[in-house]
Amino acid sequence: MKMRSELRLAGLLLFAVLASESVWADSMAVPAVALREESAGKYVLEAQMVPVLVPGARPPLAPDRCSVSDASRVAKDGGVQLSFTIDCGDAPLRPDDVLVLPWSVDGIQMTATWSDGQVKRALFGREQIGVVIRLDRILERDESLADLAVEHGLFGWRHAMSGSNHWIFAFALVLAVMGSARRAFGALGGWLTGHAVALVLSDVGVSGLPLAPSEALVAGAAALFVAAAVRGSVSTPAFATVAVLLGSFHGLAMAGDLNQSGLSSSRSVPALFLTNSGIDLGNVLLVTAALVLFNVGRAFLERYRAYVSAFLGTASMFLLFATMTEGLTAAKASAGAGFMEMDALVRSDPVSAAPTIAVPPRQIDASGQLMSPFMSYLIVEPYQVRHEVLVDLKSALEWITFDVDAQDQIPVDRQTAVTDELARLIAERSPIHIDGARARVASMIGEFVALGANGALARGTPVPEPLSTAIVGVTLVYETASIAESVWLDWGLFSAAGSAVPLTVTDPLAVEASELSPSASRYEWSNRLGDFELPKIEAITATRPEWPFASLGLAVLALVTFSLGRGRSLAPFCLVAAYGFYPFVRVEATVPWIGEARIDREASTEVLERLLTNVYRCFDIHNEDAIYDRLALTVTGEQLLAVYLESRRALELENRGGARVRIDEVVVREVRSVKQVENGGYAIDAVWTVGGSVNHFGHLHFRQNRYDATITIVPVEGTWKIRSMELLQETREL
Numbered sequence: 001m002k003m004r005s006e007l008r009l010a011g012l013l014l015f016a017v018l019a020s021e022s023v024w025a026d027s028m029a030v031p032a033v034a035l036r037e038e039s040a041g042k043y044v045l046e047a048q049m050v051p052v053l054v055p056g057a058r059p060p061l062a063p064d065r066c067s068v069s070d071a072s073r074v075a076k077d078g079g080v081q082l083s084f085t086i087d088c089g090d091a092p093l094r095p096d097d098v099l100v101l102p103w104s105v106d107g108i109q110m111t112a113t114w115s116d117g118q119v120k121r122a123l124f125g126r127e128q129i130g131v132v133i134r135l136d137r138i139l140e141r142d143e144s145l146a147d148l149a150v151e152h153g154l155f156g157w158r159h160a161m162s163g164s165n166h167w168i169f170a171f172a173l174v175l176a177v178m179g180s181a182r183r184a185f186g187a188l189g190g191w192l193t194g195h196a197v198a199l200v201l202s203d204v205g206v207s208g209l210p211l212a213p214s215e216a217l218v219a220g221a222a223a224l225f226v227a228a229a230v231r232g233s234v235s236t237p238a239f240a241t242v243a244v245l246l247g248s249f250h251g252l253a254m255a256g257d258l259n260q261s262g263l264s265s266s267r268s269v270p271a272l273f274l275t276n277s278g279i280d281l282g283n284v285l286l287v288t289a290a291l292v293l294f295n296v297g298r299a300f301l302e303r304y305r306a307y308v309s310a311f312l313g314t315a316s317m318f319l320l321f322a323t324m325t326e327g328l329t330a331a332k333a334s335a336g337a338g339f340m341e342m343d344a345l346v347r348s349d350p351v352s353a354a355p356t357i358a359v360p361p362r363q364i365d366a367s368g369q370l371m372s373p374f375m376s377y378l379i380v381e382p383y384q385v386r387h388e389v390l391v392d393l394k395s396a397l398e399w400i401t402f403d404v405d406a407q408d409q410i411p412v413d414r415q416t417a418v419t420d421e422l423a424r425l426i427a428e429r430s431p432i433h434i435d436g437a438r439a440r441v442a443s444m445i446g447e448f449v450a451l452g453a454n455g456a457l458a459r460g461t462p463v464p465e466p467l468s469t470a471i472v473g474v475t476l477v478y479e480t481a482s483i484a485e486s487v488w489l490d491w492g493l494f495s496a497a498g499s500a501v502p503l504t505v506t507d508p509l510a511v512e513a514s515e516l517s518p519s520a521s522r523y524e525w526s527n528r529l530g531d532f533e534l535p536k537i538e539a540i541t542a543t544r545p546e547w548p549f550a551s552l553g554l555a556v557l558a559l560v561t562f563s564l565g566r567g568r569s570l571a572p573f574c575l576v577a578a579y580g581f582y583p584f585v586r587v588e589a590t591v592p593w594i595g596e597a598r599i600d601r602e603a604s605t606e607v608l609e610r611l612l613t614n615v616y617r618c619f620d621i622h623n624e625d626a627i628y629d630r631l632a633l634t635v636t637g638e639q640l641l642a643v644y645l646e647s648r649r650a651l652e653l654e655n656r657g658g659a660r661v662r663i664d665e666v667v668v669r670e671v672r673s674v675k676q677v678e679n680g681g682y683a684i685d686a687v688w689t690v691g692g693s694v695n696h697f698g699h700l701h702f703r704q705n706r707y708d709a710t711i712t713i714v715p716v717e718g719t720w721k722i723r724s725m726e727l728l729q730e731t732r733e734l
Contacts, residue, residue, distance in 0.1 A: 031105060032511075032700070035112040035138070043086040043093065047108070048511070057082055061100040061130075065091050095136040102130035109664070109693065109702060111509060112138040119509070122665050123691030123704055125733050137667065152271045156254075156278020160286065165218040166279075170286035171293075172225035175301070177239075179294040184287050187243045189572075191283065194247020195276040196579045198255060201248075203269050203582075205674070208256020214249045221246050223317055251276055270583040370471060372502055376430075376516065378489055379695050380507040380525060381662065382534050383621045384442075385434060385478040385487055388697050389426050390449070390456060393418070393470040395495060399425055410448075410465045419446030423474045429492035432478055435485050439478040442622065449473040449697075456697040473697060479622055482534055483508075487525040491516040504698050535617045539633045540610050542715035545598035546586035554578035599674060599713075599720075604684050607720050608711060609668045612688060615722070616663035636714065636721045665691040669706070681714035681723060689733065706731040 033047045045060060059068045066088040074081045086093075101108065107125040110133060114120075120138040124131050160166045177183040202208065221242055228238075255272050294301060373395030377388040393410075400421050410418055423446035432439045447458040448465050449472065456473050491501055494517075501516040509529055516523060558574035599607060614634040618627050670687040677683050691704040708729035713720050 031108055033101075033108040033110050035110060037092075037113065037115045039115070041088040041090060041092045043088070045084045045086060045099075047082045049080055049082060057101075057103050059084055060086070061102065062086050063088070063093075063097050065089065066093075093135055093139065095139045097135045099133040099135065100130045101133065105131060107131060107702060107704070108133075109700070110138060114139070122667075123693075123702060125704055137665075148267060148271055149274050152258075152274040153278040156275040156280075157282050158278075159275075160279045160282025163215065163218075165215050165222070166283060166286060169218050169222040169225075170283065171290045172222040174287060174290040174294050176225035176228040178302075179291060179298060181291055183239065184291060185284075187239045188280070188283055188287060190240045190243025191247035191250075192280055192579070193575075194244045194249070195251040195280065196575075196582075197244070197248045198251025199269065199272055199276065199579070199582060201252060202255040202272055206252065208254075208258070209249060209252045211253045211257050214253030217246060217249055219317075250279075254279070273579075273583040372499060373495055374493060374501045375698070376489070376491065376501055376503045377698050378487065378503065378505045378523070378525065380484055380487055380505070381695075382483045382508070383480055385432060385439070385480060385484055387426075387430070387432055387476040387478070387489065389430075389474045390697055391422055391426075391472045391474060393422075393465075393472055394467050396422065396425075396472075396493075398495070399429075399493065408467050410467060410470060412462045412464060415448060415462055415465065419448065419472055419474070422446050422472050423476070426474050426493065427476055431490055432476070433486075433488040433490070434478060434480060441476050442479045443475075443477045445475045447473050456699075477622075483527065483529070484525075485527045489516075489523045489525075491521045491523075494518050494521075506695050506700075535613075535620060537614045537617050537630050537633060538610075539719040540607055540614075542718055542720045544588045546588050548582045548586050549589075550585040551578040551582040554581065599682055604671050604674050604682065604686075605668045607713065608671070608684055608686055609666055609688070611711075611713065611720060611722050612668075612690075613663075613666045616666060616690065620662065633719070634721060636716060636723055662694065663690060663692045665689075667691075677712060679714055681712055683710055683712045685710050704733045706733050 031047050031049045033045065036044045036046070038044055047057065049057060057071065059070060062068050066086055069085040069087075071082045071084055074083070086099075105126065107123060108131050110122050110124055112120045112122075118140070122137045124133050124137075173187055174184055177187070224242065251272070254275050255268075258268060258271055258275065370390060370392045373392045375390040377386075377390075379386040379388065400418065423444040427441050427444055448462070448470060449456040449458055451471065456471075458473065489503075491503075494501070503514040503516050503523055505512045505514060505523070505525055507525070507529065514523055554574045555578045558571040558578070561574070562568055562571040611634055615631070618630040618634070621627060621630075666688060668686055668688045672685045672687070674685075675683045687706065687708050689704055689706050691702070693703070694701045707727065708731075710726045710728065711722060712724045714723045715721075
C-alpha cells in the first residue's frame with residue numbers, strides 16, 4: 001500500500017504536466033542545436049534547420065571576449081546544417097555567460113558536449129531578443145576554494161578601488177575625524193562589523209538587497225561625514241552606528257548580487273566573506289591614502305576646510321543621485337526586455353514571427369501522398385526501442401486479407417481489424433534484434449492517421465477511410481533494461497516492384513537517414529553515444545546542518561572577557577577570528593529543537609529541482625513495479641489512485657501511438673519562500689518549468705510549461721521526499 005500511495009502522488013505531479021492536450025500543443029519551429037567544445041576556449045555550434053529558416057539564422061551573439069565566425073552551410077538530410085565557430089581565446093565560456101541566437105524560431109533543443117566528456121541537454125525558449133542560452137543550465141560550475149578566493153576576493157577589491165563612492169567616502173571620513181587614524185580605522189572596524197552581521201543574516205536566509213541603493217548609501221554617508229567636518233566635531237558612537245549600518249546594508253547588497261551567480265549554498269557564504277574581505281582591504285588602502293594626504297597637506301586643509309568640505313559634499317550628493325538614477329534605470333531595463341545592447345542589435349533588423357513548418361518534404365509528394373508505400377522510423381531511447389511505420393494502405397493490400405473488391409473505403413467497424421493485422425504483419429516480417437537477441441514486442445498500436453502541419457496525427461473520432469488515401473501508422477515498442485548496445489532491423493516487406501523503403505534512425509544524440517532495399521534489407525545500429533549518461537534517479541540526501549561552533553565559541557569568549565574587564569584587549573582579536581572562521585570552520589550536527597535537516601532558499605532550489613526531475617524520470621520506463629521502486633526514493637504521502645489512472649490516460653493521449661512524452665529538463669526558476677512545517681518538513685513556494693519532447697513518425701515535437709505551486713518536502717530516513725503539492729498556476733511557454 002505504501003508503494004501505491006507514493007505512485008498516486010507521482011501520478012498527480014505527472015498529471016499536472018501532461019493532462020492538458022491544449023497546453024502541451026506542438027511547437028514545430030524548434031531546431032536541434034549542438035554546442036561542442038573542440039579545445040580550451042574554442043567551440044563549434046551546429047544547427048540542423050529546414051531551408052525556410054536559414055535566411056534568418058544570423059551568427060550567435062557571444063560575450064565580448066569571444067569572436068564568432070560567419071555560418072558555413074552544408075546540405076544534409078533534406079535540410080541545411082549551419083556551423084559557427086566561437087573562439088574565446090584564453091577565457092573559456094563560464095556558467096554565468098549568455099549566448100543569444102537571433103533566429104526566427106520558437107526555441108531550440110540544445111545538446112552540449114564538453115571536453116571533459118560531459119553531455120548536457122536543455123530546452124531554451126524564445127525571448128524578445130531571440131533564443132537566450134544561459135550557460136549555467138548546461139555548464140556546471142566547479143570551483144575550488146582557491147579559485148573562489150581569487151575570483152571573489154579580486155571582485156571585492158576591484159569594487160572598492162573602482163567605485164567613486166568608496167573614494168569619496170574615504171576622504172570624507174578622514175576629513176570628518178581631522179586625520180585621526182585611530183578614529184578612521186575605528187569607523188572601518190564598524191564597517192567590518194556590519195559585513196559580519198550581513199554574513200550571518202545571509203547565512204540564515206535573509207534576502208539580499210539591491211546593489212545600487214547600498215552604493216547610494218555609501219555616498220550619503222560621505223555627505224554626512226562632510227557635514228560633520230563642517231560642524232567641526234562628531235561623536236564616536238555616531239560614527240560607529242553609521243559605519244555598522246552602512247556595512248550591514250552594503251554586505252546584504254553584495255549577497256543579493258552574488259545570488260545571481262548560481263553558486264551552491266555551500267559556496268555562497270565563503271564567496272560573500274571573500275568578496276566583503278576584498279572590499280574591506282580596498283577601504284583600508286583608500287583610508288590609509290587619505291590619511292597620508294591629509295597629514296601632508298594638513299595646514300592647507302585646516303585653513304580651507306570649508307571649501308574642501310563643500311567640494312566633497314557636492315561630489316557626494318552628485319554620486320548619491322547618479323547612483324540612484326542608475327539603479328532605477330537598471331531596474332526598468334531588467335523588468336523589460338533586458339540585454340539592452342543585444343536588444344538594440346535585434347531591433348535594427350527585426351526578427352519576424354517564426355513560420356509554421358510543414359511535414360518534411362521527403363515524407364509526402366506533391367499530391368499529399370506518402371513518397372513510398374512504407375516509411376520506417378527507428379527510435380533508440382533509454383529503456384526502449386520504437387519502430388514506427390507509416391503505411392500507404394492501398395500498397396499493402398497484397399499482404400492483408402481486406403476485401404477491396406467489395407468496397408472502396410474502410411468502414412469504421414472494420415478499421416481496428418485492418419490496423420491490428422498490419423501491426424502484426426510488420427512485427428512478424430520486420431523483426432527487431434536488440435543486443436544480438438530477437439526482441440519481444442512490449443506493445444503494438446495501429447491507427448489511421450492524417451498528415452498535417454504537426455506530423456502524423458491519429459484521428460480523434462474514427463471516420464470511413466477512402467482506400468485511395470488511407471494511411472496507417474504502426475508503432476511497435478520494445479523495452480530495454482537501459483539503452484541498447486546494438487539494434488538490428490530486418491525489413492521483409494517489399495512490393496513486387498522492389499521499391500526501396502526510406503528509414504530514419506534517431507538516437508539521443510543524432511538523426512540519420514538511410515534506405516532499405518531487397519539487396520540491403522538489414523539496418524544495424526550500434527551504440528556510439530560515448531559518455532552519454534542515462535537519466536538517473538537517486539535519493540536526495542537530507543544533509544544535517546553545519547554549525548559554526550568555533551565562531552560561536554570565540555564570540556562568547558570575547559563577550560565574557562569584555563564583560564569581566566579582564567583581558568579586554570583580547571576581545572577584538574576573538575571577534576575578528578570568529579568572523580574569519582565563520583564561513584570555513586563548521587561542524588555537521590543535529591540540534592534537537594531545530595530538526596534533522598535544514599534547508600534555505602538557495603539549497604531548496606537544487607533539492608526541489610532534483611526531486612521533481614526524479615518524479616518525471618520515473619515514467620521513462622513502462623514496467624509498473626519498477627516505477628513503484630523508483631518513486632519510493634522520491635515520493636511519500638496519500639493520494640487518490642484515480643488521479644494516477646487519469647494521468648496515465650492523459651499521457652497515452654499525448655503518445656500519438658505509443659511515443660511517450662520524455663521530460664528533457666526540469667528547471668526551478670524561482671523560490672519565493674521556504675517555510676518550516678511539522679515533522680521537520682518545509683513548504684516551498686516555487687516556480688519551475690518542465691521541457692519535454694516526443695519523437696513521432698519523423699517529427700520531434702517540443703513543449704515547455706511553467707508551473708507555480710507550493711510543494712511540501714520532508715526528511716525521511718536521511719533523504720528528502722515530496723509529501724504534497726498544491727498547484728496554483730500552469731502556463732504554456734513553448
